[in-house]
Amino acid sequence: MRRIANAISRQVTFCKRxxxxxxxxxxxxxxxxxxxxxxxxxxxxxxxxxxxxxYHFFTDLFL
Incomplete structure (x- = not known):
């Protein structure tokens, strides 16, 4: 697995995943x-x- 070089493509991939x-x-x-x-x-x-x-308390507790 390689890092996606293009920043826009990387952001699109992150959003989809x-x-x-x-x-x-x-x-x-x-x-x-x-x-x-x-x-x-x-x-x-x-x-x-x-x-x-x-588990909403969990996210409130740590965030």
């Missing part, structure tokens, strides 16, 4: 009745998060 990861976390929490917490930081330091209803 982030959205896919957040979707999978949601699906896991719904389909398996699992408690899931996910925290993702972009290369520029922007925060993205997902938490099952019972």
């Amino acid at each position: 982030r959205n896919g990861l957040l979707k999978k976390a949601f699906e896991l929490s719904v389909l398996c009745d699992a408690e899931v917490a996910l925290i993702v930081f972009s290369p520029k330091g922007k925060l993205y998060e997902f938490a099952s209803p019972r």
